[in-house]
Amino acid sequence: MFDRGEVHYKDFFNDPTSTFESNIAYTLRFMIDAKVVGMNWIEAPAGKYKLIDIKKKKSRCQIELSIRWDDMISHAPDGQWSRVAPLRILSFDIECAGRKGIFPEAQVDPVIQIANMVTRQGESKPFIRNVFTLNTCANIVGSQVLSYTNEADMLQGWREFVQKVDPDVIIGYNISNFDFPYLLDRAKALKASTFPYLGRLEGVKSVTKDTHFSSKAFGQRDSKETALDGRLQIDILQYMQREHKLRSYTLNSVCAQFLGEQKEDVHHSVITDLQNGTAESRRRLAVYCLKDAYLPQRLMDKLMCFINYIEMARVTGVPFNYLLSRGQSIKVLSQLFRKANDDGYVIPALKGEGSDEHYEGATVIEPKKGYYDVPIATLDFSSLYPSIMMAHNLCYTTLIEKHTIDRLSLVKDVDYIQTPNNDFFVTSKRRKGLLPTILEDLIAARKRAKNDLKNETDPFKRAVLDGRQLALKISANSVYGFTGATIGKLPCLPISTSTTAYGRQMIEKTKREVEAEYSRANGHEHDAEVIYGDTDSVMVKFGPTDLPAVMQMGSQAAEFVTGKFIKPIKLEFEKVYFPYLLINKKRYAGLYWTRPEKYDKMDTKGIETVRRDNCRLVSTVISTCLHKLLVDRDVKGAEDYTKQVIADLLQNKVDMSQLVITKALAKADYAAKQAHVELAERMRKRDAGSAPALGDRVAYVIIKGAKDAAAYERSEDPIYVLENNIPIDTKYYLENQLSNPLMRIFEPILGDKASSLLSGDHTRTIQIATPTIGGLMKFAVKTTTCLGCKTPLRANNSVKGDKSAICNNCRPRTGELYQKQVTTTSELQVRFSRLWTQCQRCQGSLHQDVLCTSKDCPIFYMRKKAQKDVEDSTAILERFDYELW
């Protein structure tokens, strides 16, 4: 009955009985009843509480008191109560000494360093920076070094540090799935039994639980959870995965993206060597570790993760930790419960089974594809679904059945309405629905927040307000999805299907009205044409070629059409695309103008530049071409650029980081064979610990292989390719990655001429050594050829067979060829040392070896390749040693 934090009154009854409000967790139930929302202020009024005697305290809190639940005052987070407390935030990172080629395992591999940064919320710099190290470590300016000779003592020392600092929030990168579980497992392996008490409750052990999260929107993910009573946790990795769509989620890549800087990425196998070195090499490691502890804090500050989540918790009313651990629907449910209880409703405990059937969604108007060199106005309904629900009073509480209408002899369009989906809802005259009220409140609150934002000058308060308006917008938009979630706590398909049905009608009507009003028949110079539209927007070609005229017509049309709909439905003129390249449904690009003087930006939707499942080369090429075509209006330039890129690609001049493709490992069991899935499996066999897990993005390149081998047989880990010098299948990148996207953007502009882009002289390439992996080639002996004439070198035509440099025929040219090789080699060496220095700068020292192996850094690939080139070139040079001069 009281299992898992929910009360199931159902157990009181023998028969299946429907109950109300019984399927809700204690925490949330309490918060709703006490009108407490996540992260708000609570006042214990003088005289209403009792301080707990210091000897009887159950927690490590400074103040412990008891109070009746209805004596405490919960302050709504407005005005002075919207401030954020100066909470202490601990950001930390650990390093482990793994074995070569194996990901660290807590049973075997020690924790060697733990770096910590402690910051007060609202301050810009940490007030504590320290690092716990196993074995000695040379001094680090600005940071305290705490060295231990025994690992268990170090862990114990860290635990005491945590209890002393007593952080309210603990953050880090991947701490949930790695650092916390590893520390706890390691302590167990070392039998450090006093270690796992990291929370604020006395005597409550911190344990790691395995959790699984799966939703259609976020995908599936296995993760771990270590509850620390009284301390919030934000794993910045999890935050990033939820809130930002990125190609890669490594700390390095995320920092490059948001902080504009790279960090050293030291491979876990190198860490052990540094640990086993000197106090100086351990200092090196500690500096690295400290940086990794600081970066999550900086990311959090820069992206305002904490503030935005605080506001989200306040707006939706859920506990803070739900935001990272639970889905979207709990937030809507929390708001619904609160509003329902205020208005005297109780909510039935339903259990949606979910169904395989999809209901009909929005209309996408068949696009009139092509390149438009005239301004195209865009009209959109603002918050379409919320405004439909408000306009037509769609709610759980207003839905009625036919027989009720008959029984009460209700009058259509006065007492009730019939939706295009043939559901019935009473009008707001009869009863105002809960959902419309919630939506109105959310939208009004957002308007207030935006207004306050305009008048606020304090940057900190501005951040809070901005976070709030964002949270309110997201909340309003998720109400519709909640009603349509058949596997949810309160599905109601009549609401969602009626909403989409109204939406479909509205976009059709908008198209009709605009085309009818702006026509020659109606005295206009041109017939307006709706060339595309999706869900809540129409793209209109009004006809005129000058921007201000089209903008004028756009805003007029928006006002005109708005007048034809019920309040608060509003069609807005937002922008003009000029020029506009319409490729397909959900795929277009154009210059985005909101004022006639200057375009705001280049906007691309759905095409390769905004997708994460192709390689960077494709997205940069397409984006550069679009820029040349739309902004510079330089078709020739775009063609030349494309040809140059193709030529570079085929000659292996394109850097490998540009060719890495990433795809999410979205599920555990795949029916079809796919490149990223097969590679993940192969990597798991090489080293299970470091292989991609469920939900991770797998990075791969396509390598050369047998002629008819499928792509999934030729996918490989970029690092592995680099280390083993495996040739890349550039032809695949041309034919399977570049060609179609290029054709799609060039064809509407060039017509049939477009195909010449892919077949000109620039595609002719020098044949580069064929692959050596697999097949018969594995057994073939690679022959060396003469540097002068490429003749295979054998004992009978040269001085020293395949160890020589040239054949006897080319002997007269020895000097010239040698000189050429010397030049090449030294050029390559210069290039390599430039890259090397660049990496040294990045790691912050010009006197130390470069350790970085960041898969996300283009310099890393270039450096590795340059290194290989130097080695190869030197090897060739050495062949001259055998030559007779």
Added chain:
DNA sequence: TAATGGTAGGGGAGGAAAAGTTGACCCTAA
């Protein structure tokens, strides 16, 4: 190793290659 009828062309079998079709999958638009 020795002995042998040649050429042209139709037609079918068998297999390879090219061309559609379908479904799984990923990701994005709204």
Added chain:
DNA sequence: TATTGTTAGGGTCAACTATTCCTCCCCTAC
């Protein structure tokens, strides 16, 4: 075991299917 916002739609790849093309071989006419 409890939990998981929606549908529409483009595009890629693998796997399958039906079609076309090519080659080989047999046979016959001459």
